[in-house]
Amino acid sequence: MRILVIADIHANLHALESVLKDAKDTYDVLWCLGDLVGYGPYPNECLQIVQSLPEFICISGNHDYATVAKMDLSTFNPIAYQALHWTKNELSTESYNFLEKIESTVYTNDVTLVHGSPNNPLWEYITDTNVANQNFTNVRGKLCLVGHTHIPRIFSHDGIQCNEISVNTTQSINLFERQYILNPGSVGQPRDHNPLAAYGILDLTKHTWEQRRVAYDIRATQDQMMIEQLPEELMIRLSFGM
Ligand code: ZN
Numbered sequence: 001m002r003i004l005v006i007a008d009i010h011a012n013l014h015a016l017e018s019v020l021k022d023a024k025d026t027y028d029v030l031w032c033l034g035d036l037v038g039y040g041p042y043p044n045e046c047l048q049i050v051q052s053l054p055e056f057i058c059i060s061g062n063h064d065y066a067t068v069a070k071m072d073l074s075t076f077n078p079i080a081y082q083a084l085h086w087t088k089n090e091l092s093t094e095s096y097n098f099l100e101k102i103e104s105t106v107y108t109n110d111v112t113l114v115h116g117s118p119n120n121p122l123w124e125y126i127t128d129t130n131v132a133n134q135n136f137t138n139v140r141g142k143l144c145l146v147g148h149t150h151i152p153r154i155f156s157h158d159g160i161q162c163n164e165i166s167v168n169t170t171q172s173i174n175l176f177e178r179q180y181i182l183n184p185g186s187v188g189q190p191r192d193h194n195p196l197a198a199y200g201i202l203d204l205t206k207h208t209w210e211q212r213r214v215a216y217d218i219r220a221t222q223d224q225m226m227i228e229q230l231p232e233e234l235m236i237r238l239s240f241g242m
Helices: 013-023 043-052 062-068 078-090 093-101 129-136 218-227 232-240
Strands: 002-006 029-032 105-108 111-114 143-145 153-157 162-165 179-183 197-203 208-214
Touching: 002 013, 013 043, 013 197, 013 208, 013 218, 043 078, 043 093, 062 078, 062 093, 078 232, 129 153, 129 162, 129 179, 218 232
Parallel strands: 002 029, 111 143, 143 179
Antiparallel strands: 002 197, 105 111, 153 162, 153 179, 197 208
C-alpha cells in the first residue's frame, strides 16, 4: 500500500492541488496529519478536496482544533489569531462539523499518526533529536508520522539512541529495523526556506519513504489572501518558505 502523506495544508488550495497533481497515480490512500485550516484563504475548498480523496484518514492539528473548540485563541500569536478568527467566520457548517469530529491521534497499519508529537498530539513541536527521543517511547508500532513544524525531518531510533537522517528528495529511504518519526513538511506553508509545497509517499509494502517537493502558484494564493485581507506577513512568508 502506498500512502500520500500530507500535513499543514493551511487552507492553501493552490498548493494542495499541485501536490495532488504531482502525486497522481502514485498512491492508494491519503493520510493527512492536521492543520487543514488557519493562515490561508481557502478553508472550505481544502476540506472538501481532502474528504473526496480515496480512503482518506485525517487527524486534527492545533489550528483545526482551535477553530472549532471553545478555547481562548489568545494563546496564538497575533497574526495566527487574526487568521483563525477569519477562518472561524468563514467555515461552512459542513466544514465545521468535519473538523469537530476528527481525532487528534490515529493508530493504523502499525503506524501512529499525530499532528505534533505522540506525547502531546496537538501542541508539541518535534524540533530536534532530544524531543524526538522523548517521544519514541510513546510511538505505537514502528512508524510515527507528524507535522506541525512545517519542516521535513526524519528521526530514527535503534533501541539505544535517536538519530536524525538528512532529508533527500532524490532518493527514497528504507525503513527497516529501526523505529522512525517522519515529518513530510508542509503543503501550504513550508518553513525550511524552500517555498515549494512538501509531501511524502510512504510505501508500506516496500517499507520506503520518499520526500517530495513541488512548485505551485504562490501568487494566486497571495492574491486571494489580499482579497480576504489576511495579514500581510502570512502572504510574504509563502514566497520565501519561512
Ligand atoms: Zn501548522
